[in-house]
Amino acid sequence: MPSPAARRVTKVHHGRLAAWLAHHGRSLGTSLGRLLGRPWATLLTAGVMALALALPLGLWLGVHNAQRLGAQVQASRALTAFLKLDVDAAQAQALAQTLRQRPDVAAVAVITPEQSLEQLRQRPDLAQAIDALGPEQARAALPSLLELTPRGAEAPLAQALSALPQIERVQYDALWQQRLQAWLAFGTRSVAVLAALLGLGALLVVGNTVRLDIQSRREEIGVLQLLGASDGFVQRPFLYLGAWYGLIAGAIALGLLTLAGLALAQPLAELAARYGSRFALRGLDPLQAGAVLAGAAVLGWTGAALVSGHYLRQTRPLEH
Amino acid sequence: MPSPAARRVTKVHHGRLAAWLAHHGRSLGTSLGRLLGRPWATLLTAGVMALALALPLGLWLGVHNAQRLGAQVQASRALTAFLKLDVDAAQAQALAQTLRQRPDVAAVAVITPEQSLEQLRQRPDLAQAIDALGPEQARAALPSLLELTPRGAEAPLAQALSALPQIERVQYDALWQQRLQAWLAFGTRSVAVLAALLGLGALLVVGNTVRLDIQSRREEIGVLQLLGASDGFVQRPFLYLGAWYGLIAGAIALGLLTLAGLALAQPLAELAARYGSRFALRGLDPLQAGAVLAGAAVLGWTGAALVSGHYLRQTRPLEH
Amino acid sequence: MPVLQFDSVSKVYPGPRKALEAVSFAMDAGEMAFVTGHSGAGKSTLLRLIHLAERPSRGAVLFNDRNLAGVRGGAIARHRREIGVVFQNHQLLADRSVADNVALPLVLRGMKRAEIGKRVRSILERVGLGGRERALPGQLSAGEQQRVGIARAVVAEPALMIADEPTGNLDPGLSAEIMALFAALPERGTSVLVASHDIALVKRMKKRVLVLANGSLEDDIAPEDLADA
Amino acid sequence: MPVLQFDSVSKVYPGPRKALEAVSFAMDAGEMAFVTGHSGAGKSTLLRLIHLAERPSRGAVLFNDRNLAGVRGGAIARHRREIGVVFQNHQLLADRSVADNVALPLVLRGMKRAEIGKRVRSILERVGLGGRERALPGQLSAGEQQRVGIARAVVAEPALMIADEPTGNLDPGLSAEIMALFAALPERGTSVLVASHDIALVKRMKKRVLVLANGSLEDDIAPEDLADA
Ligand SMILES: Nc1ncnc2c1ncn2[C@@H]1O[C@H](COP(=O)(O)OP(=O)(O)OP(=O)(O)O)[C@@H](O)[C@H]1O
Ligand SMILES: Nc1ncnc2c1ncn2[C@@H]1O[C@H](COP(=O)(O)OP(=O)(O)OP(=O)(O)O)[C@@H](O)[C@H]1O
Ligand SMILES: [Mg+2]
Ligand SMILES: [Mg+2]
Secondary structure (H helix, E strand, O other), X not given: OOOHHHHHHHHHHOOHHHHHHHHHHHHHHHHHHHHHHOHHHHHHHHHHHHHHHHHHHHHHHHHHHXXXXXXXXXXXXXXXXXXXXXXXXXXXXXXXXXXXXXXXXXXXXXXXXXXXXXXXXXXXXXXXXXXHHOHHHHHHHOOOEEEEEEOOOHHHHHHHHXXXXXXXXEEOOHHHHHXXXXXXXXXXXXXXXXXXXXXXXXHHHHHHHHHHHHHOOHHHHHHHHHOOOOHHHHHHHHHHHHXXXXXXXXXXXXXXXXXXXXXXXXXXXXXXXXXXXXXXXXXXXXXXXXXXXXXXXXHHHHHXXXXXXXXXXXHOOOOO | OOOHHHHHHHHHOOOHHHHHHHHHHHHHHHHHHHHHHOHHXXXXXXXXXXXXXXXXXXXXXXXXXXXXXXXXXXXXOOEEEEEOOOOOHHHHHHHHHHHHOOOOEEEEEEEOHHHHHHHHXXXXXXXXXXXXXXXXXXXXXXXXXXXXXXXXXXXXXXXXXXXXXXXXXXXXXXXXXXXXXXXXXHHHHHHHHHHHHHHHHHHHHHHHXXXXXXXXXHHHHHHHHHOOOOHHHHHHHHHHHHHHXXXXXXXXXXXXXXXXXXXXXXXXXXXXXXXXXXXXXXXXXXXHHHHHHHHHHHHHHHHHHHHHHHHHHHHOOOOO | OEEEEEEEEEEEEOOXXXXXXXXXXXXXXXXXXXXXXXXXXXXXXXXHHHOOOOOOOEEEEEEOOEEHHHXXXXXXXXXXXXXXXXXXXXXXXXXXXXXXXHHHHHHHOXXXXXXXXXXXXXXXXXXXXXXXXXXXXXXXXXXXXXXXXXXXXXXXXXXXXXXXXXXXXXXXXXXXXXXXXXXXXXXXXXXXXXXXXXXXXXXXXXXXXEEEEOOXXXXXXXHHHOOOO | OEEXXXXXXXXXXXXXXXXXXXXXXXXXXXXXXXXXXXXXXXXXXXXXXXXXXXXXXXXXEEEOXXXXXXXXXXXXXXXXXXXXXXXXXXXXXXXXXXXXXHXXXXXXXXXXXXXXXXXXXXXXXXXXXXXXXXXXXXXXXXXXXXXXXXXXXXXXXXXEEEEEOOOOOOOHHHHHHHHHHHHHOHHHOOEEEEEOOOHHHHHHHOOEEEEEEOOEEEEEEOHHHOOOO
């Protein structure tokens, strides 16, 4: 029969990996249990984290949708090519047909001098001038126009068109382009500033929450340390706690974003209608939503690891 | 000589108000001392609160500045009044002079048919038509125009002008107006949604912070309760703690807003320049900044009062 | 006039564990008595009923002829300020100095600062902690912490002082000194009730002894009968 | 072979307070000894140096011939798992049941769940807490809590068990039972070092006694000389 001491040693080393796994499983379960045991406190904390997550996410979605809207509005704008006066209606139609083959052209419409004349007559300051000119004369003095919808950027297409012999001049709304550029530059800068603030916020909130949670359980940690628990053993429940907080916060954030989307859908649709565009907000697809949840959990875990690691290093007995 | 017990009673009741005031003073000082004693933790917590405050404040400032910008851009836009063809140059000048007296008109410029003709000749599709017409004929067929800068809303002025006998027709960019309205409606709705989220966030953060702080000092509270401390005595340090947190958070929030303003000033100036407007962001004036600080302190105090009151009610011995 | 009266008091903790069973006794003002009994007999529970850390399940506890069942809300705090308590687990504030801990009951009573300082110094001297005023509880040995708790319980000269195992961490010499301090309190108008399982010490004090066993008051020995017990 | 060795160990707390002054002694494996001395003599400090809650200011503490000065970082936790400790203030986890508290050292050693349950039940039976497995520490009397701490210290059959005032909250009968439990540990390979100021109890045990006074080792009494002391 082995001595009591020898027996002890063999027993003690038995199943250490199994115990490690078991402790992981237990930490996962008990940390969730602790959260559910005080639902209001959990909701409060997760709510704060959810806001910190929802804001940059909402911002990202907003920029994303704005880019889509911008692309739509941009695509609906046309270039106007003024043909030479000696280009007749048949030649104009033929040119339009050729241009439609170009990959950078989405659509081409021919506007005859008659149509131009009709449009000009709508302007009160010109109606009388045109009548004075006489319709025949005016029609002869007006060129045919091509209205092109570009596929892609306008400037290179405009340049290519200008080179064609039939085309007198190409005009597009450069001012409008400049303004859009300016708005985008401003939007980009704003988003960068806000994203910096909010990223900071998400980190602060997760870290602070876990810090205060650790703070309120410092005695428990002290006891575990006195009994010889490894840092990993002490940290594990906090890591799972952080991950759970993150997961719950991510779910709340998704809910908040959905609500915000619903609240904004109608005025945005009205806004888009003014630009003659049918536009619907696009939220997160299931894959992205899953990524948000996973990312939130990882964020919670990481924040918990940073703060609890710092705390353990700070309180490691005799090492300060 | 009075009995020892009698002596005790008189001594005990001595200076109770002074003691109460002294405890207030002490709570104020010691709570600040405790905050400064762990500067990083304080900064972390106050940072979270500062974000929760800075976001709605920044939003408010943003909307405020946008309204100013909108008013400026709006004011720089003109109404165009087309005069009847039989109104000659002198009559046009006289009419302009009369209109300048109106309180809802900021400025009036007369555009003669010659100037109109010059402008029209810039358009490639019309240049040849105008040449065909002959300059004399064209000038006779074109009306004089008045460009009015309104002071205030455009629509009523336009209506009043239309009623004048010399004026054929008034035109202003109604589409632009509609779009601005739509943007403002959208902005208002967005701000409402965000403000709801962020107001909730500020409340959550303050409450949660104090809750966790109380949590980490529940033993101290328990001891004080066992010794017969009144609720007010127990709560007081937390109230001052909350107020200090609020004050520090408010100061950080003001700093963040200033930084954000600096970061956004340049692109915004560029943006405004596109609209031909000189526009500078306006931040908070000293009075408003003071109000923010005071409001943040009150918010912190209130959050602390709510949470600590709830905690005391919950842990009041034998009363649950 | 009895300062304290138990009227067939029972206490059942959720479980259900019967901690006290029909306990009745009365203590006169200026009296000193001991409660003794085995571990888990109900000594601490009996003391907790007096300063309203617990309520009895049945029966009534009267303090100065007032039924404590009627003391609720803010009155609980006022009631507690009339009683000095030595807790079995010290219950000191870890982040305040020894002097500040001892001063607490006086601060809660609204005493002047100068008077507080004088009283605190004097009582700390008497429990052998002169010169340790500025130490934090964590920098004291267990016995020193216990003496801080004792000093805090008696500093305000309460109408009644109750002490739960006040000498559990003290060596025999110090225990005797503390007991002498307690024995002197009745002269100054304070009644004293001490729970202790140090039977040798209790016998030596020659005071009234209440003996608990499994929650029942098994014996109530008058000082003059102590030799027989 | 000595399991524990103090080599002219001094400990000065910031203050500066001298808690230990040139203390030297050695304990053989399988030995049981007491440390005694007045309150504040340095008993707890001496024990704290063994499980590395403190470091000596001068001198060396050797455990199984290993100088503890070299035990740092993660090795501290491993060292502590080799030692069972009864703390003067219990140090139980308030939100875990009695059984979970006692099981902790076994969980930390990675023992199987079934084996843990068996051992925990057996040791709780031996300290008189059979049937209280599921209670929380707050639902126990002070003496019961102390016994939970004792059960936790011995459950893993460590190489060395140190106990700081393990019977401070126990009545004389229970104290004797616990001491008998300790006295049986050396047979199972555990050395035992107990700090206590209950001089009567210490004398009755007839074991080696180290006497501290103001931090100095004043006396080192062998069991056979106890009658003379
Ligand atoms: N962390 C500390 N900082 C400063 N001084 C301390 C600290 N811990 C203990 N001391 C002092 O060191 C001396 C020895 O303390 P120790 O706890 O070892 O005494 P002890 O013999 O265990 O006493 P007791 O029987 O009262 O528990 C005491 O005077 C105590 O005040
Ligand atoms: N909060 C509680 N919930 C459930 N049971 C309790 C609670 N407090 C005490 N008990 C039980 O009531 C009984 C009496 O406890 P009490 O603390 O009064 O004993 P005691 O005489 O002070 O013992 P000791 O000398 O060990 O301190 C014990 O069996 C204890 O387990
Ligand atoms: Mg007790
Ligand atoms: Mg000690």
